[in-house]
Amino acid sequence: MAKPVRTQAIREQPSAGHRTGKPIWYAPTAVLGDAIAAAVPVYLGFAMGHGTNATAYVMVATAAWLLVRGARGRYAERHLGERVGIGPTLQDWLVLIGLLAVVRAATGEESPFLIAMAALLPCAPTSAVGHTLLHRHLLARRRDGRAVRRTLVIGQANAVDGLVSHLARRTDHEFIVVGVCPIGDDNPQTLAPIAARLGTQAPPCPSADSAPVLEAVRQLAVDVVLVVPGPSLTGMRLRRLSWALHGDECPLMVVPGLTEVARRRVVVSSVAGLTMLNVAPPLRHGLAMLVKAVTDRLGAALLIALLSPVLAAVALAVRLDSPGPVVHRQIRIGRGGQPFTMAKFRTMVVDAERLRHRMARTNEHDGRMFKIRRDPRVTRVGRLLRRYSLDELPQLFNVLQGRMSLVGPRPPLPDEVVGYNEMERRRLAVKPGLTGLWQVSGRSDLSWDETIALDLRYVDNWSPSGDLEVLVRTVRAVVAGTGAY
Structure with a gap:
């Protein structure tokens, strides 16, 4: 019951007739942002570096960038403001480079190649920033119950509860359940009203199924119907229901159960x-x-070189703050369950491990991790290092050795792994990371289930563009220091 309550509390139900779509100014704003992202750097690059025909280059580059983005559906309403990551924008940029290379070859244009490349480089990141601003605005609207789609859920009672509960955990999506249509006599536990009910067997007359559903759709001003298939909702029965809904111009979406x-x-x-x-x-x-393995090692080597003054300063601060070694070494579990020695700057007193067993009852975390917001074992310098994740910097040497990755799940302790179930052990399918979705999504403020869900999302859906996005978000998370203790 708790999850549907949260949905009701966070989102105000949009009234029937209230426009629930995205603001009409999203599309022109996105087009204008992309135009500026292309025009300004190209003009500056050619005006300063080439001196002639800067306006012509701006017009060609801007038109090409808008053409590429439009042809790839970036201005379609279903994509505007949605979170897509930086990957698609980088793909668009590569298409832009290829398109302009063809134009350059066809026209015999002889503008300086290096100036052209330098002028086009800011297009992708600038457009990505503009899209991120739209995404934040859309999230704020959805938290207030706007820019959402009034939804009717059809399925067996337990399936309806599962789907509604899953949707209730987050507010960054477009669906708000205004009614349910259970199949059979069981009643769902969700707070959403039962708008209609279907029998467990397909009726001889198809209208016996479609009539109550269509009546609910009209009364509740439903924008979309979500169907959870099951043994009582066969393919032909679902097909007939879709005919009726589409005849009423109401879209139908089938939820297969994959998460x-x-x-x-x-x-x-x-x-x-x-x-x-x-x-x-x-x-x-x-x-x-x-590519990931090479990037990890080269990136770690570069960061060690760049951050060597910081490493030296932190090491000196740890040495002067409290007695004990500068670096704390601890056995962690890596890919495939293989143990390795992970290095961190020491942030606790020397006998912290022994004191941990005495403090077991004070654990504030709901899972197998041991976390206390005001842990008395943490030193003065240690609190500062933890807040800004500076204690993690020696792990760059673990990345350089190939034991860890720059991005991946949190490296677990052996006693945590002992209690893993089959699902939790799946997080060991990849190398642990210096940073990851856990790091940029709240860190210690997350529950155990949320931590596992984030790690499994990374393990199953890893991509190079996803790693790049996590690294960018890490900078913001470290500066904010949210959830670090």
Whole structure:
């Protein structure tokens, strides 16, 4: 019961007739932002570096960038303001470079190549920033119950409860349940009203199914119907229901039950008249993994060189603050369950491990991790290091050795792993990371279930663009210091 209550508390139910779509100014704002992202750097680059024809170059580059973005559906309403990551924008930028290279070859243009590349570089990140601002605005509207779609959920009672509860955990999506239509005599536990009810057997007359559903759709001003298939909702029965809904111009979406699967891994195909979902396996081998391994080691080496003054300063502060070694070494579990020695700057007193067993009852975390917001074992310098994650910097040497990755799940302790179930052990399928979704999503403020969910999302949906996005978000999370203790 608690989860649906949260949905009601966070989102105000949009009234029937209230416009629930995205603001009409999203599309022109996105187009204007992309135009500026292309025009300004190109003009500055050519005006300062080439001196002539800067205006012509601006017009061509801007038109090409808008053409690429529009052709790839970036201005479609379903995409505007939604979180897509930096990957698609980088793909658009590569298409832009290819398109302009063809134009350059076809016209015989002889502008300086390096100036052109430097002028085009800011297009992708600037457009990504503009899209992020729209995304934040959209999230704020959805938390207030706006820019959402009034939704009717159809399925067996337990399936309806599962879907409504899952939607209730987050407010960053477009669905707000205004009614449910259970199949059978069982009543769902959700607070959403029962708008209609279907029998467990398909009726001889299709209208016996469609009539109550269509009546509920009209009375509640439903924007979309979500259907959870089950043994009582066969393919033909679902097909007939879709005919009725589509005849009333109401979209229908089928929820297959898969969770935390990235869109890029799912392909819809039709075979012998059957609609199938092809779910690709997670990336574990191939060129992408080789690029990740090389990037990890080169990135770690570069960061060690750049941050060497910081490493020296932190080491001196730890030495002067309290007696004991500067670096704390601890056994952690890596990929495939293999133990390794992880290095961190010491942030606690020397006998912290012995004191931990005495303080077991004071654990404030709901899972297997041991976390106390005001841990008395933490030193004065240690609190500062933890707040800004400076104690994690020696792990760069673990990354350099190939034991860890720059991005990945949190490296667990051996006694945590002993209690893992089959699902939790899946987080050991990849190398642990210096940072990860856990680091940028609240850290110690997260519950155990939330931590595991984030780690599994990363393990199953890893991609190079996802790693880049996490690294960018890490900078903001470290500066804010939220959830670090």
